Amino acid sequence: MTRDSNAKGEDVVHRALAGLNAIHGLISASLVEPDSAHVLDTVIGDRGVNLGPTAEGRTVAAGASDVIQVLDLMTASLGEPDELEDVIITLGRRHHLIMPLPTAGADGLIIVVTLDREHTNLALARVQLRALAPVLETMTSPGRVS
Amino acid sequence: MAAHPERLLELAAERATGALYLNGRWGGTVFLIDGRIGYVESVLTPGVEALLLRPTYGDEHGWAELVAGLRRGETAPAITAAGQLIRSSVSAVDTEILRRTALADAALATLGAAVPEAARTRTRFRPGEKHWCETLCTFAVPDVLAEVNRRKTVLGRLTLGVAPRRAVRRVPKLPIERIRLTATQWNIARSADGSTTPLDLAWLLGHGVFATTVAVHQLARLGVVTTDPDLPESSAARLVPARHAMSFLHASIAESDENLCAPESQQP
Numbered sequence: 507m508t509r510d511s512n513a514k515g516e517d518v519v520h521r522a523l524a525g526l527n528a529i530h531g532l533i534s535a536s537l538v539e540p541d542s543a544h545v546l547d548t549v550i551g552d553r554g555v556n557l558g559p560t561a562e563g564r565t566v567a568a569g570a571s572d573v574i575q576v577l578d579l580m581t582a583s584l585g586e587p588d589e590l591e592d593v594i595i596t597l598g599r600r601h602h603l604i605m606p607l608p609t610a611g612a613d614g615l616i617i618v619v620t621l622d623r624e625h626t627n628l629a630l631a632r633v634q635l636r637a638l639a640p641v642l643e644t645m646t647s648p649g650r651v652s
Numbered sequence: 653m654a655a656h657p658e659r660l661l662e663l664a665a666e667r668a669t670g671a672l673y674l675n676g677r678w679g680g681t682v683f684l685i686d687g688r689i690g691y692v693e694s695v696l697t698p699g700v701e702a703l704l705l706r707p708t709y710g711d712e713h714g715w716a717e718l719v720a721g722l723r724r725g726e727t728a729p730a731i732t733a734a735g736q737l738i739r740s741s742v743s744a745v746d747t748e749i750l751r752r753t754a755l756a757d758a759a760l761a762t763l764g765a766a767v768p769e770a771a772r773t774r775t776r777f778r779p780g781e782k783h784w785c786e787t788l789c790t791f792a793v794p795d796v797l798a799e800v801n802r803r804k805t806v807l808g809r810l811t812l813g814v815a816p817r818r819a820v821r822r823v824p825k826l827p828i829e830r831i832r833l834t835a836t837q838w839n840i841a842r843s844a845d846g847s848t849t850p851l852d853l854a855w856l857l858g859h860g861v862f863a864t865t866v867a868v869h870q871l872a873r874l875g876v877v878t879t880d881p882d883l884p885e886s887s888a889a890r891l892v893p894a895r896h897a898m899s900f901l902h903a904s905i906a907e908s909d910e911n912l913c914a915p916e917s918q919q920p
């Protein structure tokens with residue numbers, strides 16, 4: 507995607523997210539900053555049509571960010587401290603999967619995956635999604651060496 | 653917002669590469685590569701160097717000193733330190749994610765501000781100039797402007813007087829008996845002393861200004877912070893009504909409705 511002739515590297519964020527292309531029935535997967543509902547990157551899967559950064563993608567990102575905000579509030583209000591692992595929203599034709607990456611980005615990111623229910627295996631998709639987390643969740647901390 | 657997008661769109665059409673300097677108090681720099689946006693820098697918002705360096709500072713005082721320098725435009729020491737971090741211990745994915753976060757935040761400050769007519773902003777384009785942080789991905793100008801507009805819509809919907817440049821302070825007494833905060837919320841509440849604005853808090857935390865403003869609004873809604881400097885202790889005990897909940901989704905739907913209605917409403 508880069509046109510910088512001096513750029514040495516490829517778009518590593520997009521490449522990492524593109525690992526989700528292996529999920530059967532993938533419509534789209536986005537990396538989103540839930541504090542701002544900003545879509546950082548999107549990949550389009552085998553069941554999706556690439557229309558660029560569409561209104562639909564932004565709507566899903568906005569809705570997912572709201573969901574995370576509400577669930578964080580709920581989790582924080584429960585007696586025992588606990589963490590949100592993922593959210594599965596099941597519609598008639600689609601699944602929306604949201605997975606928080608609490609230590610990614612400036613203050614946590616989420617991955618939002620939209621799947622075609624007829625062509626997907628939800629359990630497998632969750633496993634594939636979870637496998638991606640460590641790639642994006644590398645953390646900067648004092649003295650950390652990778 | 654008159655002069656900026658026009659010059660920017662011209663340069664985009666010419667597929668220009670270089671730095672567009674937007675002068676004036678709300679100024680910033682847009683780095684273009686082949687007519688696409690590689691990075692946006694603003695003195696108002698923490699740049700990628702600040703976002704990269706923040707987690708490496710355990711010492712609040714040292715961080716405050718660095719921030720004070722950055723906000724005066726003294727970026728050289730931070731850029732050197734951030735460059736070392738990129739070469740040694742931060743992954744390319746991390747760097748690129750923070751770069752995009754900083755870009756969008758600076759774009760709002762640089763391209764989204766309503767520039768007063770009186771402050772005639774001059775623009776200057778330096779061909780060939782590049783940002784120090786390697787550009788792995790560029791963005792189409794209309795896409796960046798769309799994100800700027802989305803953020804403006806969200807800010808316009810914030811209630812309780814919350815705005816990026818309006819000071820907030822902790823309430824003297826919580827409106828409810830018990831509340832649990834995230835680390836970020838606690839850090840905001842801790843630093844909200846009545847002189848700090850969401851913009852200041854973003855620099856302190858090393859987060860985006862827009863994201864921090866939204867987080868401050870959430871805390872104002874919970875009754876933890878307030879923008880009212882004269883709020884008496886007793887009235888802090890009021891619970892904030894649910895209608896003050898900010899929803900990105902509602903803002904997004906409202907924005908697309910406005911866009912649909914706009915051409916019609918401009919008809920004579």
